[in-house]
Amino acid sequence: EAGVAQSPRYKIIEKRQSVAFWCNPISGHATLYWYQQILGQGPKLLIQFQNNGVVDDSQLPKDRFSAERLKGVDSTLKIQPAKLEDSAVYLCASSVTGTLNTEAFFGQGTRLTVV
Amino acid sequence: GNSVTQMEGPVTLSEEAFLTINCTYTATGYPSLFWYVQYPGEGLQLLLKATKADDKGSNKGFEATYRKETTSFHLEKGSVQVSDSAVYFCALILSGGYNKLIFGAGTRLAVHP
Numbered sequence: 001e002a003g004v005a006q007s008p009r010y011k012i013i014e015k016r017q018s019v020a021f022w023c024n025p026i027s028g029h030a031t032l033y034w035y036q037q038i039l040g041q042g043p044k045l046l047i048q049f050q051n052n053g054v055v056d057d058s059q060l061p062k063d064r065f066s067a068e069r070l071k072g073v074d075s076t077l078k079i080q081p082a083k084l085e086d087s088a089v090y091l092c093a094s095s096v097t098g099t100l101n102t103e104a105f106f107g108q109g110t111r112l113t114v115v
Numbered sequence: 116g117n118s119v120t121q122m123e124g125p126v127t128l129s130e131e132a133f134l135t136i137n138c139t140y141t142a143t144g145y146p147s148l149f150w151y152v153q154y155p156g157e158g159l160q161l162l163l164k165a166t167k168a169d170d171k172g173s174n175k176g177f178e179a180t181y182r183k184e185t186t187s188f189h190l191e192k193g194s195v196q197v198s199d200s201a202v203y204f205c206a207l208i209l210s211g212g213y214n215k216l217i218f219g220a221g222t223r224l225a226v227h228p
Contacts, residue, residue, distance in 0.1 A: 004158075031214060042119070042204055042218035043159070056215060091159065095214065102208075104216055106151075106159040 002026065004107035006092050012113045018080035021110045025074070025094030032069055033104065034077050035091040043091055049075065082114045117142045119205050119219035127225045128195055136190040136222045138179075138205035146207040148172075148181050148188040151218070153202045162190075162203070195226045 005024040013019050025032050030051050035043035046065065048056040051072040060067070064083070069075040079086055089109040095102040122137040140146065150162040150172070163172035168183035177192045188205060205219040 033216065035218075040220070042206075042220045045215060045217070048215065093159075093216075102214060103161050103164070104214070105161075108158040 004092055004094055004105050006090075006107035006110055008110055009108065010111050010113075012115060013082055015084055015114050016081040018078065019082055019112060020076055020078045021090050021092075021112075023075045023077070023092030023107060025092070026105055028096070029094035029105075030072070030097055031095045031102070031104075032075050033091075033093040033095075034067055034075070035093065037089045037091055037109070039088070046077070079112075082112075084114050087112055087114045117146075117207070117209060117215075117217055119207055119217055121203075121205050121219035121222050124202075124221070124223040125225055126222060127227065130197055130226055130228050131194045132226075134190070134192040134195045134199075134224065136203055136205075136224070138188045138190065138219060140186050140188065140205075140207050142186075142207055142209060144209060145183075146209050148179070149206040149208070149216075150177070150179055150188070150190050151204040151206055153204065153221075155201070159204065195224070197226045197228055200224055200226045 032049045034046045037043040046060045047067045049069045052069045067077045089111050091109045093104040093106045095104045118141050147166045149164045151159045152162045163174040165172040165181035171180045179190045202221045202223045204221045208214050
């Protein structure tokens with residue numbers, strides 16, 4: 001079974017530029033998550049989709065971050081304009097449903113460096 | 116609020132030593148608890164889980180018991196190997212509604228021969 005695919009693996013941009021990350025979850029997984037992991041910290045949930053609807057985006061900085069999940073399959077996370085503090089690893093994860101016991105499967109992440 | 120607190124690292128051990136990584140949580144309701152591991156250069160992967168009080172999760176020689184009375188889920192292994200060197204994250208999912216997976220800050224483990 002293929003895992004969660006993310007691209008690119010690495011990205012370096014200058015501040016005020018824009019960037020987009022792509023995620024393809026495991027086939028059949030209705031729930032998709034985007035996490036931000038700053039160096040030395042645990043992953044922080046940015047946004048959670050159930051199919052193509054947003055169920056939690058309370059920690060998404062909406063003035064600069066946006067995400068979509070068209071057709072309830074793959075997803076794109078965008079940052080525009082980027083700030084230095086956005087340097088982090090962006091993790092995508094998916095799970096079968098929103099039930100309590102469901103395991104979340106993670107991609108390898110995209111490491112973003114803003115200079 | 117809902118949160119997970121882990122012991123700070125790094126934890127440095129010799130091979131075959133006993134490992135404990137402490138994890139405590141604060142949550143409304145009755146969460147499910149997880150340990151995830153992140154090996155160098157790889158993504159997060161589930162190590163073990165427990166879904167109710169007194170449950171013990173186990174995998175690859177690691178164990179953790181869901182202690183409701185102390186709101187803890189400490190990770191243990193009797194004899195660590197160099198290959199266990201990684202970052203370990205304690206996490207919880209809140210009961211009710213959609214999953215919201217909340218992570219601790221992570222604890223780096225370095226095992227030396």
